[in-house]
Amino acid sequence: MPADHFLKRQAMSDFIICYDITDPRRLGRLYRYLIKRAVPLQYSVFLFRGDDRQLERCIQDAIELIDEKQDDLRVYPLPGRGLKARIGRPTLPEGIQWSGLPAKW
Structure with a gap:
């Protein structure tokens, strides 16, 4: 194992992954892949x-499911500190809370 492997940051971070997929078959494949690895917030x-x-593994595997010439896959890091809020309908059913998501604005 290379020495620089241990120098890489191993802290957990939050990322928004979003996509615009032109083909329904690829859309379904990517959705089924991501639903096993991330929490759906909205469509796509x-x-x-x-x-x-x-994250690198997730994105590399996701790239295999899309057509890079026709589809759009984006990843945005969220700041570790800062406001994370939602307005409107909850992401999860009532009574179920996940500490990584804000309960209210």
Whole structure:
């Protein structure tokens, strides 16, 4: 194992993964892949929590499911500190809370 492997940041971070897929078959494949690894927030928008290695693996696997010439896959890091809020309908059913998501504005 290379020495620089241990120098990489292994802290858990939050990322928004979103996509615009032109083909219904690829859309379904990507959705089924991401639903196992991230929390759906809206249609085509997911919250992923993991370290750099886990994110890289998730994105590399997702790239295999899309057509890079026709589809759009984006990843945005969320700040560790700062306002994270939602307005409107809850993401999860009533009575179920996940500490990574804000309860209210």
